[in-house]
Amino acid sequence: MKSSVSSTRRAAPGRPRAVGAMLLAGLVFASSGCAVAGSAGGDAGRADGRTLRVVLTQEPPTLEPCEASLTGTGVVVRSNITEPLVERDPASGELDPLLATGWKQTAPRTWTFDIRSGVTFHNGAPLTAEDAAFSIDRAVNSDLACNVEGYVFGNDDLEVEAVDDHRLTVTTEEPDPILPLRISFVEIVPRTTDTGAKVRVPVGTGPYAVGSWKAGAAISLDRYDGYWGEAPDFARARYVWRSDASVRAAMIDKGEAEIAVALDPMEAGKDTTAAYPNNETTALRLDGREAPLDDLRVRRAVDLAVDREGIVDALLGGLAEPAGQLVPPGVVGHSDEISPTRQNVTEARALVERAAADGVPTGRQITLVARNGMFSGVSETAEALQYQMQQIGLNVKVRMADTATHLQYQLRPLPEDVGPIALLIMHGNQAGDAGFTTSQYLLGDGPQSTFGTEALDRRITEAGALSGEKRQRAFAGLLAEQNEDVVQYAHIAHMSGLLGLSRSIRYEPNSATGDELRLSEVHPAKGAKD
Amino acid sequence: MPREETDAPEATNSPDTTDVADAAGGASAARPRRPSHWRMLGRDRAAAVGAVIIAVVALVALFGRPAIGDRARRQELDASLRPPSLDDGVYGLLGTDVLGRSMVARLVEATATTLSVAVPAVLCSLAIGSALGLWAGYHGGRRESVAMRVADVILSFPSLLIAVVVLYVFSPSALNLVLILAVTRIPVYLRTARAEAAELRSRLFVDAARTFGTPSRMIIYRHVLPIALPTLLTVATLDFCFVMLTESSLSFLGIGIQPPDVSWGLMVAQGRQYLQTAWWITVLPGLAIVLTTVSATVLAAWARIATDPAQRWRLTLPKRRRPRSAPVPPEMIP
């Protein structure tokens, strides 16, 4: 429109002023450009082959290591800036040594860890057992209310002691067979770290140290030259964030970033994407305390109503796997025997009719609560579930909530007087053990469970004390029991993440990628210059 | 109230008509029959097209839902994202969305929902805002100050924020949506009505009515409202556009119309992730918004002239030389 102005004869009178205005605009433009650039840190982040540019969904609220179990924080911090003593191999579920070279159960309630020598923090201080003890103490026993504390360790405090520079003992109140796995969630920080408040920018032992954090714009990491392990290929890494998936995808297409997380499944066809199972499992949690969902037949009917293949193919880009249990393959306790329920509308309808005949108020409105942004296509999924539940004769309404509201529905104490709720949940299995899942989601009074049965509760408690093959069998058995006799959950799918990867790099995503994007595993593509 | 004094007499009384009216005075003063609105509409091609589009939209909104039955909700996951084609009957004409629902049926249903949100919202804010504004403008003084400050408060609250709080935190029901949209738009009418009433309150016919002891309520209703109404209605028509766009923005943030209900705004918002793979999901409802609002704007401009005796003559001129007054009245605040 503006060109038509200046090219028309009648506009001629306006030109000098227009030019003035444009100049003025340009001036503001330029000055404000400087100001923003100034506040954002200057660096243009061009593709120079030495900087790895990663685009996330949101700015990490903090880089505090004890909050690393928050996805937004952990994806930057874990294994890049700070490291734990022990790490879990996402593929096999085995524990591998990292800052600890070995560990063993030295007493029924005590585990001993051998601390690696020759490791230094970014501030130059050497790593000792005392640092490790400090870190565990800070994350688990302090008043910081770290996220890792409640989720991984429950409420019990740990007794931590540095025996000498390279030996650490951890003592629990009850025998804990999976303590090393729990310890893998604690990122190790130097003993000089603040214990009174959370830190925003941590010091760690990882391959990268925080270079700069321009609030709102970008976080830069620099390669730490004193890193004890193999040096990563990229000298620098930059994180930026865009909340719109199509923009993240566009940045890969445009060459503005090498890695983009959480792309839309619709992009899956491109060769610049890589899908990976992300250890998240979606399910519909049926509130068994409220009619009509208090009737087992109705819950089973809901389970039968869900068209898992249809949802996975049409809405999730074919990337997910229909699920029959809350834990995906690779997690201790996953049962290979359980197969996802197949949709059977006739049978489901019959079940609902039978329940109705027995006086169950099947016409009562059920609220299907889902959270915006839970995963890509969540509102369509909710619509599909609603439609499928309606098809079998139930009355369902969808309510899309924000995170905080969704949490109110998810966590005990559960909201009162809201009628029967079918809550769409997405459970992360990063811990790699069904024990975490069952105590939260299946235990009758579990923090995220609406009801349970005594039998199931007993089996959960028993299984938690076991280890090895027995543990595996016990959990697999009780997961099957939930599907038979409890049906609090109508499982939907084991989800997949979709990563955008520029052609200039090589990276194999794994199930932990969503929580822990290891920059050291990213390499320049063959032929691309270093 | 300096800002509201936008309507200094010489600005609104369109002096451009005076000399022509003078010249043509002999003709227009005693014109035996005024041309019917239909004929005038027929002469203005743009307005006629706009009227047809608005009429179609209104008809679809009123009678579309019974006609399509449950087609808009019938899902068929196997038929996901079918492009528009002629092979699948009427309902396949515009393709299907990601859940395999017919786009034709979705658009029809969305028309009804969109209008059922936008129309009540606009009417509410029109009624409340105009009433308050006329009352404030007619009485002046303290009452006027209070009303204007109320408008200022509403305006200086980021409206999207209120929307997020009410819709996200409490309940994203259609009723709340209508209320939010209505409340945030009240100041527009309040200001416009106040300006009109303030200007009219000193006019002779109002004074005359006052001296006869007519209660102020009646004066406002009988003398002030009829004169202010055309302007207010024009603003309302244009506000329609704003309300639809806001509803769309709210859908983008996930707090607009809630599925399985569907509105144009929601369709555009949900469809944007399929822009590259299935353009029709987002482009068609977007087109519906643009077409409807442009038609409403054109029609509002036309109606404004057509209802103004001093300007009606413009519409009857031959096309080539027809001067036009503003398609958007200056009072319009987006």
Add this chain to the structure above:
Amino acid sequence: MIPFLRTRILSSAVPLVCVVLGVFFLARMTGNPVDLYLPLSATPEQRAEFSAAHGFDLSIPVQLWNYLTDAAHLDFGTSLRTGRPAGEMVFDAFPVTLQLAGVTMLLAVTGAVLVGSLAAYRPNSPIDRIASLLSMTAASIPDFWFAVMGVLVFGVSLGLLPTSGTIGGPEIWVLPVATLLIRPFGVLVQVVRGSMVTALSAPYVKIARSKGATPRRVVFGHALRNAVTPVLTVAGDLAVGLVNGAVIVETIFGWPGIGKLMIDSILQRDFAVLQAAVLMTAVTIFALNILVDVCHALTDPRVRQAVPA
């Protein structure tokens, strides 16, 4: 001019106070943030401790008093989400939005005055019709849709512009400003055109022509200043409305502005940040309203004499 300003400022302060109080109560109505920030299995003791640490256990009037007294010292508390001072976060974010909105309004008003005047000079000419149609269309395109299209077309397909971000040369401004611009521009073109048509047919314009004034002199010397009053009013309200548009633009293009900060903080129940952000916006709107009034007074001598109610 001085009494004019004084009256105006005093009368505008009332809404400001209302907004300050309103946001406090609105925030409190959204519920307790404790659940969001504590681990899922936090004990009641931990919850109580957290509440006490952030003052959520105090009674509402006490919280309000603390909020007001602290705000008077420009202390807005600490963000729950990031642990940073809320005031600092807002002051970081605010210039971004202000620059974005400033550039947008400057371009929108300049462009609209040029295009609108051009259209009004020859009503119903092809130029007028094209300008009217385009401006109406521009005003009715959903902004987020335009933004995503812009990223795909200009960012990816044509490769002319960066897709998003705040770091880089002037080119990074194009898409965000264009997205924010379309609606104000579309509306303003129509307002300018309408008010110019009226002004251009006024007798004083005829007189100016009878003095031999060139079209340029007629439009910019005589008509524009008379036509500018409604344009200013509408532009002021559009500028206020830009906060809403900024939410969308900042969300899509990853600009760390105050619109996104506000929405994030409400979704995260980060009350301190929310209050600081809304207060900042309200003060800006307050200042903007006064600026608009001053402009009115500057352009129209009649306004200067009228003392506002």
Add this chain to the structure above:
Amino acid sequence: MTTTSPPTRSDADTPALDVEGLCVELSTPSGTVRAVDGVSFSVRRGRTLALLGESGCGKSMTALSVVGLLDPAAAVTGGAVRVRGDDTLRMSPAQRRRLAGPVLSIVFQDALTALNPVQPVGRQIGEPFRIHRRLSRRQAREKAIELMTRVGIPEPRQRARSYPHQFSGGMRQRLLIAMAVALAPDVLIADEPTTALDVTVQAQIMRLLRDLQDERDMAVVLITHDLAVVAQRADDVVVMYAGTVVENGPVRDVFAAPRHPYTRGLLDSVPEDSVRGRPLPAVPGSPPELSAVPAGCVFQARCPLVRERCVRERPVPRPAGEGRSAACHFSEELDRA
């Protein structure tokens, strides 16, 4: 435009303004109508010509066509407007602009809307000097103050900074006149310059106009419906009815012995003693609609002398004495009446 083109001094015989057969068409709801139909008149420097007629008779439109300020709804479809011998209707807009001010100028009736409300009056009055003489702002201001002094604004130096709304109606009319005569135009068109004013002020304004006319040797076209003003001020009169000229001649002769029944009607309806300030008197009936102007004589519906020929044939202006013409088939009969 660089310098004021020195007007080629016309000899005394060439009229300053010569309008010939001017036709203006107006688009109306019921189709295109002829608002001005074949109007001709001319006026010399130093002389005053009055265009007399009821409102809607086309006199204002004639004036606007002469200065080129017609509304878009109206268009000149024929005739010529010669200023110093050059037809302005065939000029380019730029050429016309060069005449506007130094040669042709106009005063409107409503001085409040004719002055730009947002500009100080000094600047508006000085504008012609800025446009045509390329004076600096300061010089133009001085000129404006001189003019304001001349038209009788008290304390002109201070008042030059005031805005139109700060002046009374009479003062505003003075300002408008000052602006119009700034460059001493050859032709000044005054479109009902006193209608909006009260009677005492009217007289002052008319006196001012006359003084200025004498001073600057201007030709004045006075558009009015006020017989008294015509009688006192004009040298010649053109009586218009329904877009046409019905009678034309020196005021004294025409008023003494009208040759058209319409003029006659006008004069008869005025009481002998008080003619001043009355609106145009009542001639029974009302003018025809422009869309329904009859084929024959335009005045036939109200004419006391009407007969069959008037319905059939439109009378053309015929000479009716020394420098006079009238468009009536039976103008001779008026003498006898």
